[in-house]
Amino acid sequence: MSEMRDSVVRPPTLAQAGVEAEQEEDERQRHLPTWFLILWRNMRSRFGMFLLLAFILVAIFAPLLAPYNPRDNTFMPTQLPSTAHWLGTTQSGEDVLSQLIYGARTSLLVGILAGAGATLIGLVIGLIAGYVGGLTDEILSFFINLALVIPALPLMIVIAAYSPVKGIWVIIIVIIVTGWAWGARVKRAQMVTLRERDYITAAVFAGDSMPRIVFREILPNMMSLVIAAYIGAASAAIGAEASLEFIGVGDPTVISWGTMSYWANNSGALLTGQWLWIAAPGLALALLITSLALINFGIDALSNPKLREE
Amino acid sequence: MVYFLRRIAFFIVTLWAAITLNFIIPRIQGGDPAQAIVQSFAGQGQGVDPAQVQAVRLMLGIPNENLFQQYIDYLKAIGHGQFGLSYTYFPYTVTHMILQALPWTLVLIGVTHILSFFIGTAVGAWAAWRRNQLFDSLATSISTFLGTLPFFWTGLMLLYFLAFKLGWFPDSGGYSGHESIAFSFSFLKDAAYHAILPALALLITGPMGWIMGMRNNMIQILGDDYTRLARAKGLSEARIAMMYGARNAILPNVTAFAISLGGIMGGSIIVEQIFNYPGMGRLFFESIGNHDYPLMQTIFLFITVGVLTANFLADMLYGVLDPRVRRGGR
Numbered sequence: 118m119s120e121m122r123d124s125v126v127r128p129p130t131l132a133q134a135g136v137e138a139e140q141e142e143d144e145r146q147r148h149l150p151t152w153f154l155i156l157w158r159n160m161r162s163r164f165g166m167f168l169l170l171a172f173i174l175v176a177i178f179a180p181l182l183a184p185y186n187p188r189d190n191t192f193m194p195t196q197l198p199s200t201a202h203w204l205g206t207t208q209s210g211e212d213v214l215s216q217l218i219y220g221a222r223t224s225l226l227v228g229i230l231a232g233a234g235a236t237l238i239g240l241v242i243g244l245i246a247g248y249v250g251g252l253t254d255e256i257l258s259f260f261i262n263l264a265l266v267i268p269a270l271p272l273m274i275v276i277a278a279y280s281p282v283k284g285i286w287v288i289i290i291v292i293i294v295t296g297w298a299w300g301a302r303v304k305r306a307q308m309v310t311l312r313e314r315d316y317i318t319a320a321v322f323a324g325d326s327m328p329r330i331v332f333r334e335i336l337p338n339m340m341s342l343v344i345a346a347y348i349g350a351a352s353a354a355i356g357a358e359a360s361l362e363f364i365g366v367g368d369p370t371v372i373s374w375g376t377m378s379y380w381a382n383n384s385g386a387l388l389t390g391q392w393l394w395i396a397a398p399g400l401a402l403a404l405l406i407t408s409l410a411l412i413n414f415g416i417d418a419l420s421n422p423k424l425r426e427e
Numbered sequence: 428m429v430y431f432l433r434r435i436a437f438f439i440v441t442l443w444a445a446i447t448l449n450f451i452i453p454r455i456q457g458g459d460p461a462q463a464i465v466q467s468f469a470g471q472g473q474g475v476d477p478a479q480v481q482a483v484r485l486m487l488g489i490p491n492e493n494l495f496q497q498y499i500d501y502l503k504a505i506g507h508g509q510f511g512l513s514y515t516y517f518p519y520t521v522t523h524m525i526l527q528a529l530p531w532t533l534v535l536i537g538v539t540h541i542l543s544f545f546i547g548t549a550v551g552a553w554a555a556w557r558r559n560q561l562f563d564s565l566a567t568s569i570s571t572f573l574g575t576l577p578f579f580w581t582g583l584m585l586l587y588f589l590a591f592k593l594g595w596f597p598d599s600g601g602y603s604g605h606e607s608i609a610f611s612f613s614f615l616k617d618a619a620y621h622a623i624l625p626a627l628a629l630l631i632t633g634p635m636g637w638i639m640g641m642r643n644n645m646i647q648i649l650g651d652d653y654t655r656l657a658r659a660k661g662l663s664e665a666r667i668a669m670m671y672g673a674r675n676a677i678l679p680n681v682t683a684f685a686i687s688l689g690g691i692m693g694g695s696i697i698v699e700q701i702f703n704y705p706g707m708g709r710l711f712f713e714s715i716g717n718h719d720y721p722l723m724q725t726i727f728l729f730i731t732v733g734v735l736t737a738n739f740l741a742d743m744l745y746g747v748l749d750p751r752v753r754r755g756g757r
Contacts, residue, residue: 259440267734364715382701392587399579400580
């Protein structure tokens, strides 16, 4: 934590900017947590936060923003872009733009839930392995390494293909089950170094219980790591959902950027010249994941002062 | 030595775990794929060969049978290299289909993965060396965005613009119909021409992870004490960049090279399907669509074992390259 405070040393120019500005700055620092200030100062993560906010707003206000109901299939099918349908219509006569806007909901939902699930499992396994050590650590580390080397997408495909039910929830569960290992590995490593610190030894001697030590002493010191892992897991989940839907092992009736690409590809959008139908959802996906990656630039800087921008 | 023994033990246990996982997945989720397959054989009007049913049973098991016995039979079948019959490509065996597709994917993935590694590492090293300058900001910003593009997007866009619209490259297949597969110059030229677009689709996103990884490693190392000492000693800039920075920063990427093979394999499933490329990825994709479970599972096993072996070799190489790992135990 002390490292993090050091970094918010104000630039020398601020000292000349008058007492008033300095007080204001102090005021802001008291109200905003340090991590937020570091993120805000990093231009990349500031841009990423605005971009992510834009996607969240689109998802929330989708009914107001979308020109039509995304399932309304009463239009002429396979139309090229026009003023009535900016991105054209699908093979069954739905408005592509409206589907694109509603698709943000699915991607964000998957990112939030699957990211949280994978982070939680990774956190629990990583903390136990790192804290308990010994044989437990050996066994858990084996499972972490195993899950890391088994190719994720083929594994997800096989599990999803055997699933007797189809749907977005199956996809979310599959992503959680296959995507926790990276976070677990990072947290285990952090736990191992934290466990040796003096204040933890002091807490052990003071007779604190294990949950208290883990939740009150250790977890607050790895928050930046947990947030970074969460953002990483959410990006991976969003990308995986789209890929699985594109391959067709998901539920093709869900409105998502992955199913849009699936239908566009399978109804010959490229042959009819409707390339925007394919370009738009993939691009939206890339922009959403980019916004998360940009935020993670700032979070990397939280845990690694050498990467901070001067 | 302890390091190498540990890695060998880990490899053997992961191999066993992967084979067992392949056994468990179809059985854990209920339903009866074996029954469905046997029925669809009969549905197609083909005679049901008892050997065929037996093969399906070995791969997928019949619920009434003792699970432990099923597992033993499964291990025996794998030990003998018997993976059963593909039911889409009946009467060919699964192994026959996979061996036909394997070379295409090996070449496609091998070339693109190695190219990605070198391009990304070079760009990343240069960005770290010119940290916070124009090249660095451009390289990190562009690679952040390009790296997030989904494989299906890059594949479909290349297909539309470079194959359909401009007609510069063939839009599907691994070689032209008039060529026959042979080790001849004209065939290799034709195959390379067909491989350009699929390779490009993988190469657009491929180097991006390496750029960031290499850049961050190298920034770390350029700030370390021994690099500062090198500066203080007055060594040339080129020597510091190459022998101190890049040389040490590239080490962690050796293991990353093998781990990321799994990712590019996932990409090739999608890209091969888009370009109708005759490799393992397309075969896997088709086996899913056709519910050809024996084929699907065997391909999954091949992919997993391939990636595990690559990781094992990378770990071994890492031990040779970095004495710290050998001595430190782990």
